[in-house]
Amino acid sequence: MNSFTEENYLKAIYKLIEKSGSSVSTNAIAEKICTKAASVTDMLKKLSDKKLINYQKYQGVTLTSKGEKVALSVIRKHRLWEMFLLEKLDFKWDEVHDVAEQLEHINSDKLIEQIDKFLNYPKFDPHGDPIPDANGKIQVQKSKSIAHFIKNDVIVMTGVVDHSPAFLQYLDNTGLALGDEIKIKEVVFFDRSLQIIINKKSTIFISNDVAKNILAIKK
Amino acid sequence: MNSFTEENYLKAIYKLIEKSGSSVSTNAIAEKICTKAASVTDMLKKLSDKKLINYQKYQGVTLTSKGEKVALSVIRKHRLWEMFLLEKLDFKWDEVHDVAEQLEHINSDKLIEQIDKFLNYPKFDPHGDPIPDANGKIQVQKSKSIAHFIKNDVIVMTGVVDHSPAFLQYLDNTGLALGDEIKIKEVVFFDRSLQIIINKKSTIFISNDVAKNILAIKK
DNA sequence: AAATAAATTTAGGGTAGTCTAAAAACTATT
DNA sequence: AATAGTTTTTAGACTACCCTAAATTTATTT
Numbered sequence: 001m002n003s004f005t006e007e008n009y010l011k012a013i014y015k016l017i018e019k020s021g022s023s024v025s026t027n028a029i030a031e032k033i034c035t036k037a038a039s040v041t042d043m044l045k046k047l048s049d050k051k052l053i054n055y056q057k058y059q060g061v062t063l064t065s066k067g068e069k070v071a072l073s074v075i076r077k078h079r080l081w082e083m084f085l086l087e088k089l090d091f092k093w094d095e096v097h098d099v100a101e102q103l104e105h106i107n108s109d110k111l112i113e114q115i116d117k118f119l120n121y122p123k124f125d126p127h128g129d130p131i132p133d134a135n136g137k138i139q140v141q142k143s144k145s146i147a148h149f150i151k152n153d154v155i156v157m158t159g160v161v162d163h164s165p166a167f168l169q170y171l172d173n174t175g176l177a178l179g180d181e182i183k184i185k186e187v188v189f190f191d192r193s194l195q196i197i198i199n200k201k202s203t204i205f206i207s208n209d210v211a212k213n214i215l216a217i218k219k
Numbered sequence: 220m221n222s223f224t225e226e227n228y229l230k231a232i233y234k235l236i237e238k239s240g241s242s243v244s245t246n247a248i249a250e251k252i253c254t255k256a257a258s259v260t261d262m263l264k265k266l267s268d269k270k271l272i273n274y275q276k277y278q279g280v281t282l283t284s285k286g287e288k289v290a291l292s293v294i295r296k297h298r299l300w301e302m303f304l305l306e307k308l309d310f311k312w313d314e315v316h317d318v319a320e321q322l323e324h325i326n327s328d329k330l331i332e333q334i335d336k337f338l339n340y341p342k343f344d345p346h347g348d349p350i351p352d353a354n355g356k357i358q359v360q361k362s363k364s365i366a367h368f369i370k371n372d373v374i375v376m377t378g379v380v381d382h383s384p385a386f387l388q389y390l391d392n393t394g395l396a397l398g399d400e401i402k403i404k405e406v407v408f409f410d411r412s413l414q415i416i417i418n419k420k421s422t423i424f425i426s427n428d429v430a431k432n433i434l435a436i437k438k
Numbered sequence: 439a440a441a442t443a444a445a446t447t448t449a450g451g452g453t454a455g456t457c458t459a460a461a462a463a464c465t466a467t468t
Numbered sequence: 469a470a471t472a473g474t475t476t477t478t479a480g481a482c483t484a485c486c487c488t489a490a491a492t493t494t495a496t497t498t
Contacts, residue, residue: 039486041447089333099327108318114308260477
């Protein structure tokens with residue numbers, strides 16, 4: 001079994017590789033985990049000994065398939081717990097992360113399979129991120145930031161880029177939620193801000209900064 | 220905040236005091252936690268420094284009100300999670316303990332209050348043990364082992380003494396569950412075994428050893 | 439190709455929790 | 469009250485994880 005800490009390292013490495021598409025550096029991991037590079041080096045040796053990562057001094061790391069499996073299982077648990085908190089326990093969008101961060105390390109296959117069943121096998125979490133299945137398979141969703149759509153496009157909100165409580169609260173306040181239909185009514189040429197219609201009802205204005213952080217697909 | 224380990228020590232001390240009614244010894248704690256006396260002594264110093272226990276070398280320990288509060292909060296979480304697993308996630312009676320042992324250390328007031336609400340504020344857990352409320356208050360239930368009842372008593376099963384998977388599985392197999400009505404049909408004089416009728420339907424025989432481990436109250 | 443800068447690793451040490459073995463303090467017996 | 473037995477504590481050491489500071493390797497600049 002892997003420790004709480006090992007699981008967090010593997011998850012961080014997975015996410016960094018996912019974002020960059022290549023092997024990740026010691027410093028990048030240190031920043032992600034909020035620790036120091038020296039501590040990371042220690043852990044990389046340990047994870048390498050356990051055959052969870054491919055690591056050669058000074059060369060950056062990638063995950064072995066064994067390591068990737070662990071990372072995906074942690075991510076699966078995290079996202080299912082987020083979903084559970086939101087749907088069943090009336091948590092707010094921005095409250096789920098910290099608790100899920102703890103729950104993701106609970107070790108029980110039966111528990112997580114039952115939670116999955118209880119939620120009726122969701123494929124995406126409350127942020128629009130895909131939930132790996134029990135075998136680590138991920139369903140992809142080819143959504144783009146809404147800053148890339150043009151006037152009169154009708155789209156469906158599928159996720160967010162920025163996961164910070166501040167941003168999520170902002171969305172809550174504007175009434176924007178996953179699954180909403182969005183029509184691009186106007187694109188302001190000079191600052192690329194948008195005028196959008198949510199669910200054929202309310203019309204709001206959002207800045208390009210916000211638009212870049214909202215994901216959607218063509219309807 | 221208290222560590223996972225500190226919480227486990229406080230919980231163990233609470234349970235030992237509850238059972239014995241007096242202060243507990245280093246050795247008793249060591250046995251309960253499955254560790255060595257020397258490790259216990261170390262931890263007792265630490266808990267004493269944090270004003271969670273009353274401890275004088277060689278004199279045994281009791282909980283301070285601060286320590287008792289922590290212990291009760293852990294027990295509350297444990298029993299609510301057991302209830303949740305059993306009622307909402309189709310866990311068996313004997314499967315819940317190990318997972319609840321992990322979940323009891325999750326730190327989130329909102330989470331446990333919502334679980335409590337989700338379960339509709341139960342007062343007793345699946346083993347018939349009382350669930351402390353958010354303030355640590357416990358509702359007592361003056362039940363006795365069914366070995367103490369006599370012929371023709373009609374009683375309701377409220378709990379168990381032995382919490383081992385083996386015993387719980389045995390009960391499952393015989394069809395005995397919390398809340399069942401039990402009528403004492405016969406008490407065999409020579410070995411004090413019982414013939415009982417469950418819910419006015421099935422008649423079964425149980426040994427005195429088993430009877431001593433089943434709790435019930437007069438109907 | 440040196441020299442400098444940046445990233446990474448090593449060295450040495452700290453805390454939390456564990457252990458074994460030995461010393462000290464209680465308890466019970468005579 | 470002294471001895472024997474048991475319990476508890478101390479001493480010293482181990483693992484997991486973290487740190488700072490120094491050394492080493494790689495990358496960049498001239």
